[in-house]
Amino acid sequence: MKFRIFPEISLKPRISIILISLFFKIMAGAFSSIAWAANNQALGILGTIVWLFWFSLLFIAAIPSTDEFFSRHFSWLGKTAKVSVCTLIFIGILEIAFAISLGLGFFHSADGDSNNLVNYFERIGVYGDAAALEHQATNNFLEGENPYREANVITAATEFGVPSGKLTPLRIGQFAEDFPYPDMEKIEELYVNAQVTPDEIPLELESKFGYPAASFILPAPFIAAGINDLRIVFPLFFLPALGYAIWRIQPKMRFYFIAALLASLELWNSLSSGETGFLVFPLLLLVWLLYRRNLWLSAIFMGIAIATKQIAWFLLPFYLILILRERGLGRAASIGAIVSCIFLAFNLPYIITDPGLWLSSVVAPMTDALFPNGGGIIMFSYTGLIDAESSLPFTIMEVIVLIAALIWYFFNCRRFPETALILAVFPIFFSWRSGWTYFFYMDIIMLATIMIYEYRENWNL
Template identity: 30%
Template sequence: MRALLRMAATAVAGAALYYAGLVNSIVILRPERPGAIAVVVAIAAAIVVLVAAVRGTGRGDALTPPAHVRLHRAVWLLASVMALVSLAWISDVPRQRSWDWTPYHNDAIALDDCAARLVLEGRDPYSSLDIFDCYARLGIGADRTTPLRLGEFASVAVYPTDDQLDAAWDLRAREGGNVEFVSRPSYPALSFLLIIPFVVLGWDTNRLYVLCLIAAMALVVLRTPIGLRPFMLTAVLGATSLAAFTVSGSADLLYVLPLAAAWLWRERRWSALAYGVAAATKQLAWFFAPFYLIAVVTTHGWREGLRRAATSAAVFLVANLPFILAHPRDWVEGVTTPLSDPMFPRGAGLIFLGTNGGLPLLPSNAYLALEGLCALACLVVAWRSRRTSPELGVVLALVPLFFAWRSLFSYFFLIPLFAAVAVARMPLGDLTPERAQAAGALTLFALPVRRLALVSRRRAA
């Protein structure tokens, strides 16, 4: 059944991204290890699978039988096994991990935490955050920073070694004049305003991010037809990259949750408010703006599209206005850090072949050109297929980052969730347990299927 195949494809792509992410981490830590080519190919293949999974309208797909039942069963068996892996990752959240002794897994989490504390003190983090004071209080060091190609690192070709990072860190902590490390909040204001309650209570914000992932999964399942819900739940859990790399430390779920809600219910006007929250949290949400507007304009017209754009812009402005008015230059420099600061090439996309895959490293402008061309191509495809594949845009939005100078793995591991969002919106029709069994579909939640189907029939009666 095509509906089940779409969900299974989401799980398979997420499983591939899970293993690609593990290899990516190993190669970055141990550059002498092979694997860069495998990572790039796996991510590209996962993107292709997810694009294929959300093509078409999906109308009535739940009634279309699969061509190969045994293969279908094998794919769902894989999804079920990988779902158990995800549950194992999620169950590990309360425990302290020997492989990472601190909850501040990266500078995004650390700087947001310090920024939230500065807000509680009545200070503007865009103008007053000091990374050395922040990291000293958190007990972390240079390995949790984003280095820049300036100062002590100006002559470094690919990326500073740990020794170089530590030496520059000690120098600037002692003498001041930091230019080597990103040292200010580099995201819109909601990235740290939303975590203030957790900071006040002294709770690990990583748990908030996991809760956001669980909530996003729940919204996807809720939007799915009742008979397909157990399979959708198995699929989003089977996409192991979602749970594994959220638990490992990712603040991206703060923008992903409202973005998922905005796309799932984009027929509602309040979806513009949800998208505004996402855009006011992290710049990655901005990549979805044209695709969201294309979808809205297609079904509701240009006037409604402009109204939604104005609503989202208003939410963004309200969230950031106090900081814009207080220190406009600092706010602009902070929010534009990913674009304006001279960062090192880094990532798991095409750039990985140049930094760790043995291929020549092209000039940064070459990657920028490829990224721009891909973005243009994705927009053209989304516009031309806006009626035949209305959900395609939510998967295409982040594809250009595969070609970027900075194509961090964190940009890609959540794409299976966006694909699940797209599939959940499709008019797939419903599925009976008998049809699912005949199709060879497997799920960890097979028992509730019959009960849910029975409830659905009673409601229909």
């Protein structure tokens, strides 16, 4: 009897392309992250190029005619997809072993110091400042305090063990002339000194809680129940959503979707750090999966999503355009009203209490004097390939790309609805801070949608 790892099914080219894209996503993230940690220009440029290739693959996969074209000319796609998935799962096993080795101290030097790359990997499994501030905000909410007013990155980072390398410095004060990024030693010194008087927050560190109110209201019942770790709370949201997706996918193809999840190493790396995107990921997944099945329920999840994290704001106009073009102005207006009401239901108390504080907090990621970061076009500036120390050119590029994407989608959404998932986040690639965590789960949403709605009864056996 012949042993098989994968079910004996001929994968459609679009599914194969998405599975292959997982490999390039991991490579792009690795190149960009190592380039950032080691200040390596070549790896930074390579990471940016691979990210562009990843975006291109997903856009191609979102086009239905891709199946016909690629089935004629690229018969090797299915085997390549299976090899890519197996490779990533194997890398994941090695990463787990490496993480265990770090915990046992195998990679530390004799004097207890570590090199920059090891420091980078050591930071993967701990809270970042965003997760610490979100956890602090949830606690403040449960105590009846205003989470936006009580936000304090020093006390949050101290309580939840955030290393100085995962704080967010600002281009003001002693860091005003440090470009493209302050020395880690300076950030560490600032952090250590601030811990002596934690109520005096250094102006050089971002301390605002920068997310809408649902981001701390949704985890609150679980924190109140004694689950004192967001890395445990977040799976309580995304596992049911993924379970729903798996249930809806045809049984013969569930294996490939689960394999894609296991191969999405960036998902699990981010979860281990409490990446706040994990709270909005299941909401956006349900938004897109329910759009064709139950529009009203889809709208409810979209309302919760935009009340949770700003990345959902980028998808919202594409979502409304699709409804407008497929179902008419009246339905689009109704859905827009539902989404807006849900957003206000979460946020209105804080808007009324202190509108200036709420607004300055929620728009802080876009308006505060942040340093450049990410794997997009900004990498050319970060690595010194171009001399651009202002965020304005990147903001202009981001806005132009977003407007162009919206115009294109308006005229093409009925033929290519799933392109919204990639067009919504592609403008961020051109922004001043183009962190890959803003878009790393869009491929999983696209894969689930295509499997459920476009290949329900047409798999080749």
